[in-house]
Amino acid sequence: MSTKLYTLIKRNVEEGKIGVVIQAGGNGTRLGEDKPKPIVDLGNGETCLSKILSAIPEKAKIFLHVQKEQEEVYKEYINEHVSHPFVYKLFQDKGYVYSPEGKVRTIDGNPVKVANGPGSFGVGLKEMVERLNLGIDYFFVYDGCKLGLHLDDITFGVEKMILEEKKVLTYTTFLNSFKLKEDVELKRRQLAGEDCYPRYDRVFENEIVEKIKMSEEITARADVPAITGLNIFFYPAFVRRMPNMNGRKIEVKNYCGIPGSSYYYDFRIADAVNGHFKEERLFVEQDKGNCIRSIKTPEDLENYRRRRI
Numbered sequence: 001m002s003t004k005l006y007t008l009i010k011r012n013v014e015e016g017k018i019g020v021v022i023q024a025g026g027n028g029t030r031l032g033e034d035k036p037k038p039i040v041d042l043g044n045g046e047t048c049l050s051k052i053l054s055a056i057p058e059k060a061k062i063f064l065h066v067q068k069e070q071e072e073v074y075k076e077y078i079n080e081h082v083s084h085p086f087v088y089k090l091f092q093d094k095g096y097v098y099s100p101e102g103k104v105r106t107i108d109g110n111p112v113k114v115a116n117g118p119g120s121f122g123v124g125l126k127e128m129v130e131r132l133n134l135g136i137d138y139f140f141v142y143d144g145c146k147l148g149l150h151l152d153d154i155t156f157g158v159e160k161m162i163l164e165e166k167k168v169l170t171y172t173t174f175l176n177s178f179k180l181k182e183d184v185e186l187k188r189r190q191l192a193g194e195d196c197y198p199r200y201d202r203v204f205e206n207e208i209v210e211k212i213k214m215s216e217e218i219t220a221r222a223d224v225p226a227i228t229g230l231n232i233f234f235y236p237a238f239v240r241r242m243p244n245m246n247g248r249k250i251e252v253k254n255y256c257g258i259p260g261s262s263y264y265y266d267f268r269i270a271d272a273v274n275g276h277f278k279e280e281r282l283f284v285e286q287d288k289g290n291c292i293r294s295i296k297t298p299e300d301l302e303n304y305r306r307r308r309i
Helices: 003-014 048-053 068-081 120-132 151-164 177-191 216-220 235-240 242-246 267-274 298-308
Strands: 018-023 062-066 087-091 138-143 168-173 202-204 207-209 226-234 281-285
Touching (some): 003 151, 018 151, 062 068, 120 235, 151 281
Parallel strands (some): 062 087, 168 281
Antiparallel strands (some): 138 226, 202 207
16 A cells, blocks of 8 residues: 555545535334434434544545535534534435336336436536535445544545546445344345335445345355445546436446346445446455444434433
8 A cells, every 4th residue: 555645635525525415315204213223313413424424534535425405404503513613515416217228217107206316416416516616526325314424534545546546436345144134124124125224235246236136045145244434436437427317327226126227326436336247347445444433224223322322
């Protein structure tokens, strides 16, 4: 690892030349709350968003990827609790859902639109970067439900991408036996058509495998890493792929319970857009010391509050 390069990248992060996109659009319904997950009180006056922002240098550019309907609640939260000077809101505008052939999907004859529809992220980000003349080459995409952030994930990841000449980096981790048992139960519930919330996809032979498509063999293997939800993408390559973001040249995923509807807006921003080809992607195991827990279920929230109290 080049110390000089690492230092240069770290300075770019601190000066805001590497953007941090925080996925903050969760409604909080799964937590049993009436506000977005990243700003749910953790029981000590802190929130996931406040813990993440506290780890980001003051000059860094931060983009909150939220629903348009959440604009006012986030505006109020930012005004009251956020002192960071560079926080921008990037909206999950609804977009049409396309089939692999480029046709708009319909249900009962009506066109299907979803909040994380094809193009909504890319168009919004491109417009904002150009309008504000931000000069950002790399974007770090992060889960807004995490209990903090390690800058090393950004600096190491960008350096790795530069040295390996890759367009997108996805962090992975290896799950313990408890999670593997949980995966088997989740698979059973999915196949039975029961309500469930997928929390991990896997990397198998340099391809991302969705839970719903996993075989029991892959699910049970401890040597198949899981996606952590942390990604970095090279912005110029992202823009070059913009013409493909209407769904015509991207493998169609499952979203909002609509089979084959759209790709997810979290790590698939990087995977489906920048990392469409294997040779452009890089999977790196995240440093175990940097693995930060998420708050996604009532049990997660209760357990965290109990330990904090």
